[in-house]
Amino acid sequence: MSVQVWTWILVAVTFGLYFGIAIWARAGSTKEFYVAGGGVSPLANGMATAADWMSAASFISMAGLISFMGYDGSVFLMGWTGGYVLLALLLAPYLRKFGKFTVPDFIGDRYYSNTARTVAVICALIVSFTYVAGQMRGVGIVFSQFLQVPINIGVIIGMGVVLVFAFLGGMKGITYTQVAQYCVLIFAFMVPAFFISMQMTGNPIPQLGMGGKVEGGEYLLDTLDKLHTDLGFNEYTSGTKTTWDVFAITLALMVGTAGLPHVIVRFFTVPKVKDARKSAGLALLFIAILYTTAPAIAVFARTNLIETVNEKEYAEIPAWFKNWENTGLLAWTDKNADGKIQYVKGDAVAGKPAFTGERGSHGERLVSNANDSANELYVDRDIMVLANPEIANLPNWVIALVAAGGLAAALSTAAGLLLVISTSISHDLIKKQINPNISEKGELWAARMAILVAIVIAGLFGIYPPGFVAAVVALAFGLAAASFFPAIILGIFDKRMNKQGAIAGMIVGITLMLFYMIRYKTGLIGVMEPRPASEWWFGTSPEGFGTVAMIVNVVVSFVVSRATAAPPESVQEIVENIRIPSGAGEATHH
Amino acid sequence: MTDKQKATAYWKENLRYLVILLTIWFVVSYGAGILFKDALNSIRLGGFKLGFWFAQQGSIYVFVILIFVYVRLMNKLDKKYGYDE
Numbered sequence: 001m002s003v004q005v006w007t008w009i010l011v012a013v014t015f016g017l018y019f020g021i022a023i024w025a026r027a028g029s030t031k032e033f034y035v036a037g038g039g040v041s042p043l044a045n046g047m048a049t050a051a052d053w054m055s056a057a058s059f060i061s062m063a064g065l066i067s068f069m070g071y072d073g074s075v076f077l078m079g080w081t082g083g084y085v086l087l088a089l090l091l092a093p094y095l096r097k098f099g100k101f102t103v104p105d106f107i108g109d110r111y112y113s114n115t116a117r118t119v120a121v122i123c124a125l126i127v128s129f130t131y132v133a134g135q136m137r138g139v140g141i142v143f144s145q146f147l148q149v150p151i152n153i154g155v156i157i158g159m160g161v162v163l164v165f166a167f168l169g170g171m172k173g174i175t176y177t178q179v180a181q182y183c184v185l186i187f188a189f190m191v192p193a194f195f196i197s198m199q200m201t202g203n204p205i206p207q208l209g210m211g212g213k214v215e216g217g218e219y220l221l222d223t224l225d226k227l228h229t230d231l232g233f234n235e236y237t238s239g240t241k242t243t244w245d246v247f248a249i250t251l252a253l254m255v256g257t258a259g260l261p262h263v264i265v266r267f268f269t270v271p272k273v274k275d276a277r278k279s280a281g282l283a284l285l286f287i288a289i290l291y292t293t294a295p296a297i298a299v300f301a302r303t304n305l306i307e308t309v310n311e312k313e314y315a316e317i318p319a320w321f322k323n324w325e326n327t328g329l330l331a332w333t334d335k336n337a338d339g340k341i342q343y344v345k346g347d348a349v350a351g352k353p354a355f356t357g358e359r360g361s362h363g364e365r366l367v368s369n370a371n372d373s374a375n376e377l378y379v380d381r382d383i384m385v386l387a388n389p390e391i392a393n394l395p396n397w398v399i400a401l402v403a404a405g406g407l408a409a410a411l412s413t414a415a416g417l418l419l420v421i422s423t424s425i426s427h428d429l430i431k432k433q434i435n436p437n438i439s440e441k442g443e444l445w446a447a448r449m450a451i452l453v454a455i456v457i458a459g460l461f462g463i464y465p466p467g468f469v470a471a472v473v474a475l476a477f478g479l480a481a482a483s484f485f486p487a488i489i490l491g492i493f494d495k496r497m498n499k500q501g502a503i504a505g506m507i508v509g510i511t512l513m514l515f516y517m518i519r520y521k522t523g524l525i526g527v528m529e530p531r532p533a534s535e536w537w538f539g540t541s542p543e544g545f546g547t548v549a550m551i552v553n554v555v556v557s558f559v560v561s562r563a564t565a566a567p568p569e570s571v572q573e574i575v576e577n578i579r580i581p582s583g584a585g586e587a588t589h590h
Numbered sequence: 591m592t593d594k595q596k597a598t599a600y601w602k603e604n605l606r607y608l609v610i611l612l613t614i615w616f617v618v619s620y621g622a623g624i625l626f627k628d629a630l631n632s633i634r635l636g637g638f639k640l641g642f643w644f645a646q647q648g649s650i651y652v653f654v655i656l657i658f659v660y661v662r663l664m665n666k667l668d669k670k671y672g673y674d675e
Contacts, residue, residue, distance in 0.1 A: 066646075074642075082619050085657060089660055090608070221639070243624060284654050579600075
């Protein structure tokens, strides 16, 4: 059977499964809608958290990015896993004991202030929208690639599918669907990795194969380092970023992970404090399976790519190369007219390849923006995971499986994020601020409307992507690190922290981060271009600046809180109470 | 022990665990994987340079173990103070 037929079969089967679960787990109350009734087992919650966490970006882009970044790619690996340690040790058990629905709920009560709550809601919306906008685009790309439809149709199909899950089930439906999606995506990620590891190193476990020997008895990583040096790249295992920048980015990603509202809310869904700790551990275990495999795939793919294409005659290159060339994600220009592909350091074209629509003498697609670098090959980083099974000549069903896995990853993350956005609006804004007397039915209805509106806005971002979306997705972590994380941590560990301190810290932190991000990364459209890297403060990239903004937040909170009155007795009691695990009860309204 | 003393003692022990575990967390990732990576790279672990291995594999394994150790320690601590349920 062809790849296309296999794809249709696997996508149809997995989607049927997801819909079946969504219908079975329909939510009847706000509690089921927001926190799945608080009755999810740690195992199921761990898998759901993992699926929620691992987006299309983790599934498709990360290994590709690492394979081009080498050692520098470690920032993603450590950054997106180490945050769970912070979550498990510093946040999850206490927030579960506190027992409300959302992060702004905690901030509002702990800092006895509606202003603090409002600041938190605004931060939550900024963080979640920056994150979800990138996801919807990802959903569109995955659908269009695998179902062979235009990308905008892909986005619309994705919107419809997410809507059904989120609308019907709320947190309950989404949680159980995500359990199924986790199983699909991890299976889809691991199968090709096993095959390729076996082919290249004779060891089927990719984590070991990465450190194994290739034919001829040399270690794979040494072979790759040597290939890199020969072609003018930096050693794969060394990287190019400064030590401080790697440090700052890793910390910003870790702290940001622990501060992301859609991750934190997960720990409200388990019955006891004990379960919150355990489910953070399980979530990280399930995530680690993919995150320790990704760098292995990166090494395999990188070596395979270089060995398959460099100094090879274009006429004799395998079919996958020409297939991807047709999608525009690969391009080759025969600069020295020898009919061979030279792949060395440097950009082959200025930015993305601009195809002229004509074919060259070897049948290659001609581009109009080739530059004078000796490198003749343009490769889009996103194709590495998708092309890997083809490069390694794996059976068609494996290639189709990757499609189903990519869709599972994209959908589960989008659904989880949209739920947080709708909760922020219906619960934190409408119920807590605008109309406290709203009935449970009314609130549920408002939550569903909010999801509908959020999906439409996210979908529009996906169809008309403003140039800055891709640039800011990574910065959502910096924003979360600079705003929530200190307020929550200090709220638990510093009894003396008061509302003035927390509010000042959050506002200064997020403003500073937004300022730096606009100044050095996105620019202001029509007003200002982003400033160059040479002007970065202390050589900190915008991605790593969350670390600096977080430290500033903590300092400001501390100074302001000590200069103003201590929080009231009742609040100090709340803090003492959440430090003790027993008597958590169910997550409730006030 | 009054309830209050008990709660304070429990919290103190909890903080001690946190300091120990987070120190390990910092040492494997920021220490071995970033700050001292170049020095560790002269040591080999099979086909891996050690600093590179910590950055792309080892730190993640340690993170998982750390959380499960924490879960065990805290379950024991809860029992000791009668906070388990």
